[in-house]
């Protein structure tokens with residue numbers, strides 16, 4: 001298998017697209033920042049309220065939540081949206097002709113998206129920190145593995161929805177809703193008993209520990225890391241399974257090239 | 260691999276689509292054929308005959324209901340997706356390319372998916388770009404190209420994957436005469452110099468007659484002919500003659516011809532007469548001349564109608580339809 005050359009090809013493709021459509025990349029980051037700014041100003045005007053601790057984590061939590069959410073939504077949309085767009089454009093069938101298999105092309109797409117979006121998202125994070133004056137710990141050695149573990153759940157959801165969209169074309173309408181469902185996963189407090197089992201949730205809380213308390217990766221409770229990893233991997237496995245089932249139905253009905 | 264190795268074996272391929280309300284369409288019905296390495300095979304058939312479905316089943320883009328497909332002796336199903344390293348395709352109707360990338364970026368991307376990197380194959384990519392006269396457009400985004408150039412770029416991207424087996428579903432759609440000639444030349448060259456096996460579906464008979472030695476004709480999902488182009492053409496070689504006379508219809512000519520040649524027609528416009536006759540045997544031409552001389556006919560012109568692939572194709576498909584309806 002030529003996974004190396006597949007990854008290089010995908011990375012070059014995405015880099016070329018990103019360069020050519022830099023305005024899109026920048027404007028989506030700016031719009032996320034603007035939403036963040038509105039929330040931040042809202043908080044400030046209710047400053048007494050924040051101090052009561054009614055909303056756990058308050059400002060730091062919001063900054064981190066936005067950071068993780070941006071990563072998640074990028075990963076999710078690179079999977080689910082791209083699948084729909086490529087099916088409509090007709091390039092999907094060409095991707096399906098890859099000898100290492102379409103799923104690995106998707107996997108490479110996710111990695112390339114993380115690679116290319118990492119720096120812009122960190123710039124966004126720094127801007128958010130500067131706006132709030134909340135300087136958080138940017139310990140990338142601890143953060144990057146945790147981010148990867150956290151987005152696994154979002155990849156699972158992306159695969160599942162992308163697969164369903166191959167068969168039920170209308171389902172793309174709920175993609176947008178899912179971007180907000182992810183917000184829900186990120187804000188549910190860890191003391192809710194089943195919160196650990198939701199995608200994103202556990203990983204997000206570990207990232208919080210690193211960025212706010214300065215805990216290093218190896219100082220975190222191993223049980224929590226394992227929980228985050230197993231939950232993320234389980235969502236990914238379920239998502240890929242749903243995708244495979246849908247893919248089979250699509251091949252049965254000849255839907256890969258019809259949109 | 261020797262030149263006579265089999266590149267593709269399709270055995271009893273069947274694909275049924277179920278539509279709403281329990282209706283089902285047998286898009287491909289028990290189709291079997293074999294293609295030797297280096298062969299250029301034409302796939303012909305009227306709209307909905309099952310050409311695209313056959314190609315997509317071979318490529319694993321659609322799942323067949325029954326049948327066995329082997330590529331270079333290996334079962335496609337058992338070795339999927341690895342077996343795709345042998346195959347590339349330009350698919351009908353779909354874009355096949357990223358419109359927002361340049362010609363060159365598309366080539367690098369699609370070849371890269373097949374493990375064909377620009378580091379080792381740059382010269383080959385450049386060669387393909389030159390062959391299709393796309394040098395000037397190399398760094399232009401595909402969306403800014405004309406329809407024909409886009410189509411050529413799709414073909415280049417398929418060929419750049421350097422696979423021994425190439426499927427081209429309607430590659431000449433939207434190409435002007437000159438470009439279509441250019442494509443034909445390249446395909447012939449690819450087959451002979453690189454020993455590639457190429458399967459082309461097209462509604463353009465000239466293209467098929469020019470590049471393919473052999474054709475398979477599909478109709479309603481079934482193979483109705485599988486033969487060398489030249490054999491198919493000679494099968495339908497009729498000795499059809501048209502004779503123009505410089506006079507009104509001579510008396511008794513109609514009857515004399517009809518008694519000797521079935522289906523002969525005589526039409527006149529008062530000053531000239533046109534005679535159409537199908538000759539069956541070689542000596543018939545003398546008989547015909549005798550009949551005309553006996554009536555003192557003044558011959559202005561004799562012409563012989565050529566049979567080509569298009570005529571043969573239309574005749575085969577027409578007969579097949581009639582058979583089907585009378586069954």
Ligand SMILES: Nc1ncnc2c1ncn2[C@@H]1O[C@H](COP(=O)(O)OP(=O)(O)OP(=O)(O)O)[C@@H](O)[C@H]1O
Nearest residue numbers: 253254255276284286305306307308309310311312
């Ligand atoms: N995805 C699909 N779902 C349902 N029916 C389909 C599907 N794809 C093809 N068919 C049907 O299968 C039959 C064969 O279609 P196919 O596209 O293979 O024909 P074709 O020979 O390629 O025709 P054309 O010359 O128009 O491209 C047609 O009756 C078509 O309606």
Ligand SMILES: [Mg+2]
Nearest residue numbers: 310311312351
């Ligand atoms: Mg077709």
